[in-house]
Amino acid sequence: MGCIMLVLGVDAGGTSTRAVLATADGQCVGYGRGGSGNPTSSGVSLARDGVFDAVGQALRVAGADLGDVTGLAMAIAGHDSGGGENSWILDPLRERGFRGALHFESDLLAMYSSGAVAPVGYGVVCGTGASAVRVQGGRVAAAADGLGWLLGDRGSGFWIGRRAAHAVVDQLEGVGAETALTPLVLHAAGVAVDGAAEPGRDGRPIGLERLIRALYAQRPVRLATLAPLVFDAAEAADPVACGILERAGELLVQTIELVQQGSGPVVAGGSILARDGAPRRLLREHFAAAEGEYPVVLVDSGAAGAAVLALRNAGAPVDERVLARLRAGIPAG
């Protein structure tokens, strides 16, 4: 591949890793996916495998090797401070012939850069977690939330899923309204819906004890997997589900307001905003009402943005056209 500059953008998430091998004009010449690339959440060994699986695929597609790569930008939550703890991935990269520069980048900056090239703007993610950033001068200038499932992530998929579980528990316990979420959540938790309302040993519905047992048997963060059921129930006009999604959207807007200062493009990502519903609607209404309206750009990962950051780090200018080419060249999903 000799004289063509190649960079690697790696979006290393807690669930999956995406690698984009790109040229200076934004051609995606290779793309690959791997498992978790976050050493904090998954351990160094798994994260290294995730990154090398994705990178290896991207290189194979292009018939390139690590020696051809000028720079690598790795977007990863909690690792945007750069320097220091990069030996877990830099050492094996060097062993396999990588001679370029490695930069760690904010996962939120990569997400923003997947949708906008303006040096000033906003990134909003609402998936399992929720957070917002203001980008200024091409860096993260202010951040809000992203404080985790136990104490933050207001309006996130976890927040929505926990509210759904609560609504069902409250109905079965007799302190909450009847909701269409109940059969949906019972079914998702593997609890028989038929007979769930029958009184058990202590007078409470049999389904309550079974649901509690099923939900405590999994990691708390798995409550986020109930969020799609809330969208389903809201589409069927269930008032409890509608209320949960409206409130989630309000909280998300509140998080955005914490970093908002002037106008700029808005890039949105994450499973909750990917779906049509109150959170995305309230987000759009909020920015439509704000001075100097910008459309909300939806992106499905930070992969293109990681490549953008790798190009910028290598001194290659990135404009709308380069970004559009990158986005068009990256397979969906």
Place this chain on the structure above:
Amino acid sequence: MGCIMLVLGVDAGGTSTRAVLATADGQCVGYGRGGSGNPTSSGVSLARDGVFDAVGQALRVAGADLGDVTGLAMAIAGHDSGGGENSWILDPLRERGFRGALHFESDLLAMYSSGAVAPVGYGVVCGTGASAVRVQGGRVAAAADGLGWLLGDRGSGFWIGRRAAHAVVDQLEGVGAETALTPLVLHAAGVAVDGAAEPGRDGRPIGLERLIRALYAQRPVRLATLAPLVFDAAEAADPVACGILERAGELLVQTIELVQQGSGPVVAGGSILARDGAPRRLLREHFAAAEGEYPVVLVDSGAAGAAVLALRNAGAPVDERVLARLRAGIPAG
């Protein structure tokens, strides 16, 4: 000890175990304490040690041995169904000479029986968790809450502690009111209060990131340890802390209403009700307003009640006088 009937009441909790060796007329002739006696939360090996430490002490004080014991009632959360899975404790008891009858009992029934002998009444516990039961015919006829920290325990110590952490996070994040809880919670989490409000890397207060890191480093249920700080702040008239405790009290009353059906004595236990504050006040007001007023009796464990249940299981009648004697004979704490 020959001809005097002796029974053992064991209150096997998740943190500590209490054993009471009692005669038929309610004399406490031995008392002992051990670590956790709950095999579900602590594992069989630790739980067995906890029970035998407590039982061993109680027997030593009286110069008795297991062969002298007619019956043993073991109060333990989630084990009130009796039968089946008791070999973890029955086998070693038999090996050490126990020839009497072993009964598992509801921890909430033991708590109730520590404060009342009436066959109909109410037990309310608010410690790390929260639950209420209606006792009828000397058994638990209805139960409410006790659904755990993630999905239930409304108004409990965990609920209060999590609200406190949220209030502090919200203040530092800029979405919540200023509260006296902030310095208290930061200090308790080992985060320097001086300079906590200074802006950090992403523009947010340094104290926020440090607090989040400290709180996520511990098990979620440890948030319950913040509850006493909410009482402290409420005593100093902090509106946020007062609001948390009022709401906790309302939720606890709501839980009680789920099992309430006619009047009877009310026995209350747990660290949140042991302390003067809104939850206990609202509980007292609720029952004072109810038809056929009974005073709320506070108890500090289910130890006396476990002995009461052991006596009843052995066919010995227990009246007010026997219970009073038992309670007087058990050391505090």
